[in-house]
Amino acid sequence: MSSTRRLPIYFLVDTSGSMTGDPINQVRTQLSSIIDGLRADPQALETAYLCLITFGAKANVEVPLTSLETFNIPAVLTASGSTAMGEALELLVRTRKADVVPKTGSTAGDWRPMVFLLSDGVPTDDFDAGIREFKKLRWGVRVACAVNGAEESNLRRFLDASDAPAGYNDESANLVHVSTADPMHMQSFFKWVSASISAVSGSANPDNMTSDTPPPAPGSNQNNSSVGNPQLPPPPPTLT
């Protein structure tokens, strides 16, 4: 029997000072309801493994990669300090290298990790270094969430698919905006996150999940082989 291929899902949550109070509490509550919701999906329950990384003055693995079955969001998430987003990406890379079983000739390994990055600010550390490390690996679905009108340019760099064929651009599809001031808005975002995870974990081939049907690479045949892969549900229109 072949072992189950895990679908690692990393949540990178901004816990800088500006997230203090209601924003971070909302994120915590919504993450917690994602977990509850996903647990009702037997497919996600078997496949999904979650890891929570927070970044304020420092990046920290709040909950290491844990099966959905045993995962629990910490009772309290505290927010303070600056925005060590670069460090968070480096930590993500280190954590992934330690946790995720790579594909080898004889084993299929785990699926490519999904990454959700939530931030309401601008990195205060060496973001370039973090992005460099991040781009060295191949990732599955990446979603950047600009909280409360956060600046987009850094989040776009996180999404920029340099590992995809030339001309392939999924930036806009994966960048969403949420406002913590609007609970319904938050809820619709996290519902979409939950649906995306379900879609990926239920997919026959999560590695080829795309957020949108990408246009064929220029010069290549119309029968681009990645076409026809399962798709993420489209994010609610209010988020994009």
Add this chain to the structure above:
Amino acid sequence: MGEFKLKETDKVQEVSPNSHDESMDNIAYFIGYFTLIFFPLGSIIGGGYFLYDSIVKLDNKPSPGQLVLSVVCIGFLVLYLACALVFLCDVLFFLYKKMSDKNKQKNSLKLTPVNSENSKTNSVAKSEGSLVEPADKKKAEAERIAKEIAEKAAAEKERVNKKIEEAKKAFDSKIASLNKLVPSKIDITPESESYDFSTCLKESGLKLYPKTKSLPSYIEWSEGSEKITILDRRSFILAKSFSLEVEISDPLIAEDSELKSKIKPQNILLQFVAKYPEPVRKFIEWAKVSHNQVRLPNVKQGIAANFNLCEILSFDSSWAELLSIEDSSGSLVLEGSKNLLTGVIKEPVNDIKINALFQCKDMPSVKHSVVLILTCTMDAEMRWKQIEKSDSDKPPQLKEDEVSELKNMYNGLKDVKPLFDLVDDFGKPNRISFRQVKAGFDLAYASIRGRSHIKDGKFREDDIKAKFFLDNKALVIVVSDGAGSAALSRRGSQIVANLGLETLVDSFEKLISQESDYFIGNTDIEALKNKVKDIFTNTISSIRQRIDLESHIINGAKPTFSKKDMYATFLAAVLIPCKDGHILFSYSVGDGAIGVGGAPDEVSGIKCVPDHGQSAGQTLFVQTDGATDANKRLNVTIIPGSFSLMLMTDGVSDPLIPLDVESSPETWHSLSKELKCCAETLDVSDAVKTETFEQRGKLCEWLDSYQPSHHDDRTIAILSYNPIS
């Protein structure tokens, strides 16, 4: 008149020895008044101007004129001060003179009696003698009264002093005896969590008040009482001790106006020490550290939960006892030892709240409650089996608009023959099985809808077709897996299986009739291979054409529709008898597997290009590039004697065959044995059988086997060959 005169002379006599020159006085007064009036005027005007110029207009540098004026003003000021001093001295001198005059008068009164006695004889002779006498009398009387008053005052003072001294002594001794009764360190024990001073104070009648302004919040000392009570034992034990300054006063003194101000109340410092048994202290310290809400590790539904609360909450049974458990789910109970929480939760629930009440072993009144939060997660296997049981035979769920949309698509296609079992929702039976036995061959296959499709109310997307030809001596099996996300992949796989089978059978019949030598005599495989490659390439082409045609027609009913919506894989095996046994042509596009077992090791193993769709862009479908790469995809094997041929979609191969052993003959030998056992139990029939979950055959049951996270459609075909002896 005489009296008056005498007084006048008296005054003059008394004044004159001390009074110096009268004119000197007048000059001094003049200087005094002059300076008092004019100098300040001058200095105020001058100084004011100076101040205005040099301070208010700070930016201006003073001119020489201003400087001179300033110096003059300062000079005037100094002069004024000197004169004022002289005047002040004079005034003081004048006052002093007046005072000493009065004293002289008094002294003369006092001295009179002594003088009168000494000069009694002289006084008679003197002319003024008659006038002196009444004055002496008055003086003596006044003297007597004064003396009396002085004596009285002295006596009174002595009495008060004595009283104070006595009261002080009494107070001191009261305090001394109180000190003996009240130690400076007072132990508070669980037996008495208060301290009453009233018994100690009863005898002495002293009063005691807290002097410390802010008392610790955990104690109570209500006004007017002499009792201190521990209100919050926990805080007190955690604080270990507290000090209190008290004021001790004697009401006898406080109420006496003479003593009140003379004898101050005493302040003493008292320390109250928490003397509780060690277990109580430990319990309370634990209660402080342990959170009020503790999350227990998640449990799975139906699985016995067993929590050692001692470990989880890190308490020790030597000082804490779990008194009761209040579980809202009603599933968990306390075990005999009272620290084990056990039970089985049948249904998944989020955040069950369990109230655990603890008491301190040495002091049952000390309690602590902790809310335990427990999440019971679903057992995925259990859930899948529920889904399978309840929904396996249900038709796929379609929305109303989907039904009509599919109907429109169907109407467009229904005249384009052949239809290949096309129905109006493009669906197919949820589970099928088939078994046919022909000269030496035993063919069985089954295809089921995956649990994930059952759950989502979707169609089975796999398809399979098999056909004997050449007098049942040759056989074609085609298996196809429709792409998960493609809307009509079930039709795609149907076309692949049906058209693929027909095309291959026709082409090989033609090939065999043209090139019969190859199959009867010695065969030149390499020469034949090219022709077979063409056959497969052409087969794929005709499948593509058909899919293009159908998608074009459907596109008319649904403009967003394209051939991508009918993506499907292609696995085909063609078995033809030859001189050395059988020749197997196998061809694969996409994932899934073809393999041979039960034959000699050199010919057993995987018989297709392993394609597991692991790296992006490698998932192949009939429609995609590379499907016609026959050089890579065609596999030719000559199998002597008996064997088993197996074809399966990735729903079977992914969970069943680990990548590292997929080429190993042993894998295929054991798989063929397992499958043969299942296949042999099926009824032989020329028609494909539609099964239900309840009445499923052994092969379908085998396909239903649970593998975590593998819930795709599953299709398996097994062909066993045993030469007829």
